Amino acid sequence: xxxxxxxxxxxxxxxxxxxxxxxxxxxxxxxxxxxxxxxxxxxxxxxxxxxxxxxxxxxxxxxxxxxxxxxxxxxxxxxxxxxxxxxxxxxxxxxxxxxxxxxxxxxxxxxxxxxxxxxxxxxxxxxxxxxxxxxxxxxxxxxxxxxxxxxxxxxxxxxxxxxxxxxxxxxxxxxxxxxxxxxxxxxxxxxxxxxxxxxxxxxxxxxxxxxxxxxxxxxxxxxxxxxxxxxxxxxxxxxxxxxxxxxxxxxxxxxxxxxxxxxxxxxxxxxxxxxxxxxxxxxxxxxxxxxxxxxxxxxxxxxxxxxxxxxxxxxxxxxxxxxxxxxxxxxxxxxxxxxxxxxxxxxxxxxxxxxxxxxxxxxxxxxxxxxxxxxxxxxxxxxxxxxxxxxxxxxxxxxxxxxxxxxxxxxxxxxxxxxxxxxxxxxxxxxxxxxxxxxxxxxxxxxxxxxxxxxxxxxxxxxxxxxxxxxxxxxxxxxxxxxxxxxxxxxxxxxxxxxxxxxxxxxxxxxxxxxxxxxxxxxxxxxxxxxxxxxxxxxxxxxxxxxxxxxxxxxxxxxxxxxxxxxxxxxxxxxxxxxxxxxx
Numbered sequence: 001x002x003x004x005x006x007x008x009x010x011x012x013x014x015x016x017x018x019x020x021x022x023x024x025x026x027x028x029x030x031x032x033x034x035x036x037x038x039x040x041x042x043x044x045x046x047x048x049x050x051x052x053x054x055x056x057x058x059x060x061x062x063x064x065x066x067x068x069x070x071x072x073x074x075x076x077x078x079x080x081x082x083x084x085x086x087x088x089x090x091x092x093x094x095x096x097x098x099x100x101x102x103x104x105x106x107x108x109x110x111x112x113x114x115x116x117x118x119x120x121x122x123x124x125x126x127x128x129x130x131x132x133x134x135x136x137x138x139x140x141x142x143x144x145x146x147x148x149x150x151x152x153x154x155x156x157x158x159x160x161x162x163x164x165x166x167x168x169x170x171x172x173x174x175x176x177x178x179x180x181x182x183x184x185x186x187x188x189x190x191x192x193x194x195x196x197x198x199x200x201x202x203x204x205x206x207x208x209x210x211x212x213x214x215x216x217x218x219x220x221x222x223x224x225x226x227x228x229x230x231x232x233x234x235x236x237x238x239x240x241x242x243x244x245x246x247x248x249x250x251x252x253x254x255x256x257x258x259x260x261x262x263x264x265x266x267x268x269x270x271x272x273x274x275x276x277x278x279x280x281x282x283x284x285x286x287x288x289x290x291x292x293x294x295x296x297x298x299x300x301x302x303x304x305x306x307x308x309x310x311x312x313x314x315x316x317x318x319x320x321x322x323x324x325x326x327x328x329x330x331x332x333x334x335x336x337x338x339x340x341x342x343x344x345x346x347x348x349x350x351x352x353x354x355x356x357x358x359x360x361x362x363x364x365x366x367x368x369x370x371x372x373x374x375x376x377x378x379x380x381x382x383x384x385x386x387x388x389x390x391x392x393x394x395x396x397x398x399x400x401x402x403x404x405x406x407x408x409x410x411x412x413x414x415x416x417x418x419x420x421x422x423x424x425x426x427x428x429x430x431x432x433x434x435x436x437x438x439x440x441x442x443x444x445x446x447x448x449x450x451x452x453x454x455x456x457x458x459x460x461x462x463x464x465x466x467x468x469x470x471x472x473x474x475x476x477x478x479x480x481x482x483x484x485x486x487x488x489x490x491x492x493x494x495x496x497x498x499x500x501x502x503x504x505x506x507x508x509x510x511x512x513x514x515x516x517x518x519x520x521x522x523x524x525x526x527x528x529x530x531x532x533x534x535x536x537x538x539x540x541x542x543x544x545x546x547x548x549x550x551x552x553x554x555x556x557x558x559x560x561x562x563x564x565x566x567x568x569x570x571x572x573x574x575x576x577x578x579x580x581x582x583x584x
Contacts, residue, residue, distance in 0.1 A: 001181065003265040003325055004174070006251055007188040008244055009049065009095065010284075011270035013297040015241060025205045025242045028249035032268060032299050035252070035261070037310045039342070041365050042298040044272045045318045047355045048285055049095070050103045050391075052271035052318055057109065059322035059337035060411065064470040065384040067356035067422065068391045070105035074412040076334040078322035080109040082184055085331045088177075090114075092169040093188040094162035096122040101389040110186075116165040118155050119190040121147040125154050134214040145217070148195060158199045158243075163189045167247040171254055178258040184325060187251065191244050194218065194274070194283070196236035198243045205242050206235040218276075220283030222507050222563035230277040237276055265328050266301040267342075269321065279444075280506055286426045288370050288434060289361055290444050294353050302328070302343050315365045316342055317351045336411045338467070350460040352468070357381050357424035359431070360478060362461040368444070369457035370434040372496060374479030378429055381422035382473040384409070388418060395420070410469040430570065432500030433492035447493070447500060454493050459486045505571035507563060513578035520559040520578050527558060527581075536580045540573055 015021040018033035019040075046055050046063035050070075054062050057077040071077060079089040091113040097103045099115060107113040117124040121144020130141065131149040155161050170187035177183055195217035212229050216236040223230060248268065255261055273293045275281040284293050298316065301308070319339035326333050327341040340346045350364045357378065359370040373379075384406055388395035399420055406419040435448045435457065448454075462480050475482040480490055493500075508520060518526070518533055527533040562574060 001263055001265070001329060002177075002260065003184040003267070003328060004170075004251065004255075004260075005184070005186045005188075005267045005269065005321070005325075006170075006248060007186065007268075008192065008270045009188075009190050010193040010272060010274040011244070011297060012192075012237075012241070012273045012276070012292065013295055014273075014292065015238065016297055018299075019297055024238050026245040028245045028252060029297075031252060032248065033309070035308050036266065036268070036299040036301040037307055037312055037343075039298040039300070039314070039316050040311050041313050041315045042296045043315070043317050043351050043363060044289075044294040044296055044353050045351070047272050047289070047294075047353070049097050049271060050106075051355070053103070053106060055318045056321050057106065059319050059333070059339035061319060061338065061352050061468050063354050063356045064352075064360070064465065064468055064474050065409070065417075067383055067424075068102045069385055069389055070101075070103060070387045071109070072412075073386055074415050076336055077109040078325055079184070079186070081326060081331060081334070082329060083109070083111050085329065086182060087329050087331070088180075088183040090173050090183070090185045091188070092116075092166050092173065092185070093190075094119050094166045095188055095190045096120055097391065100392050101394055102391040104389075105387070114169045116162040116169070118151040118162045120144060120193065120195065122151060123147060125150050136213040148197075148217075152197060158201070161197075161199065161243075163191045163243060163247060167250055171250060174251075174254050174258065174260075178260070181263075182329075184329075189244065189247065192237055192240040192274075194237075196233070196240045198236075198240040202239040202242045202246075203236075206238050208232065208235055218282035219563075220286045221281075221560075223277050223280045223282060224507060224560055224563045234276050237274070261301070261303060263303050264301075265303065265325070266299075267321065267324070268297075268299040269318075270296055271318070272296070285355060285358075288359055288428070288431050289353060289355070291368070291438070291442075294361075298342075300324070300342050304328075305343060313365075314347050315349075315351055315363070316340075317348075317353070350457075350464060352461070352464045356383070357422055357428075358426070359428045359434075360461065360465070360474065362457055362464060364457070364460060366437065366439050367453060367457055368434075368436045368438060369454065369461060370431075370436075371458070371461060371478050371480070372431060372433040372492065373427075373429045373477050374492065376427070376429045378424065378427050378477065380473040380476055381424070382406075382419050382471055383422040384417040384419055384471060386415070386417055388420070406471075429496075430499065431503045432496035432498075434500055435493050447504075449494050449497060451488060451491055451494065454491050455486065455488060458490060462486050502570040502572055507559065507571060508574055508578065513575055514582035516582035516584065518581040518584050520562075520574060520581070521557045522581070523555050523557055524561055525555060530584070532584055533581060536577060536584070540577050 013019045015024045017030040050068050058075050083089050089110040091110045094116040096119050098107050127150045133149040166189050173185050210232045275292050278292050281287045323339040324342045354360045361370045404419045405416045408414050436444045
């Protein structure tokens, strides 16, 4: 028996032809749907990138006790379990986060691995002089943005693109080992994650008139760009999506050529989606986890069942991938795994999803309940780990100065973890607690106030949190009972309705607010040069004047800065600032 998992990053379900996408060029996804089972009710779990991959290894949720980080010493790793059971495992990827401090324990769980450089701001090619880039990209002259422009010069043709090299290597493994038995290969590309860098033949699939600034890397923020810019970015994403479709087609061709459909499990998946202007947002992580981000495409071909062209409604999640692969190879699943094999007759009533320190969300397939913190402090929030690293760095001595040892969790195999204060760069309280009925509101445009439905969803949420052995601090942060029943006194949708409405208002546009010497369109540096304007900012947004972000982005208009901060300044507050600035 053999298994292939093709994994994309930030793959938008609603842009794929099998899921209703009617304007993108992705014939191989349609071809795949004819040869496999398509899951219509697949949801993410722990997010974003590395938490999702930790789920793929461990088959259990992790975002309630840990943010971005490596596999922990107590984690069960599916590829490692397969390796120890005699199944050869191989990883090919261009995903740069695997080789940072926050992801450094994942690739070593496979027998062998290959990595291809250059995606996003991968610190790959060294260049002291500034790279050539469009003049209007001021923000891209530092950090990962600058490095990305250095990297692009070294992958100017399709054959040198990291995605192409990744699939080249994956197909080489398949060719080399096609006659062998007992192997699993994971072919994983960072695409179509931003930046949306692809080549001419894919861009030519989406002809359009555009004479605006270079724009293929939206920040995670509210949309403040023009309609033509938004459309252009969506076409740039679509071009990269079509490149992914081409790469997928190469794998399907190899399945055909080598006769692998008879004995090879094929899974095609992603970690999460990406907002491309929907609901007035770009990206992920700084807004609630809407369905564009968490309702995922998933395809699976199991040669034992031979079921093709079928659609299934069962509620499945990322945590189900590890149990699926272990079951396929006849390997026992560890007791800590919470997932269910995809082709099993077993089903779940509800599933959790979210990001550390954000909303804790639950869905039963019809309703989606997004539970915000009970207070604006978003506390208490504790992180539990034995691998004290962030995405690109280690915990600082200051962070570790007051560490405590927590009692073991049910999944830490008797080991006590380090407990430290958790941190986030956003505050979900600003969005309030939200409840959606996907049957009547599939686009999640009209949050409900329904006490009976909220109570039922809150009960499901608490039940799953308890099954996860979630830290007590999470229950306190969310205002939910660690023990005992959930009652009407724990409901939050109605209590936080005003907050949610304010957060949902669109950002002001020119003409929506008074203009004077200063306005929301004034660059931050000009505001900081005026003592009275500084006092206006201090009154409404305490602490922001002295922040590093404000000093670094002085050329950015205030409205853009508010959007870059995730839109955490409610529109009514921005209007007050605009009115006061206009009077100066």
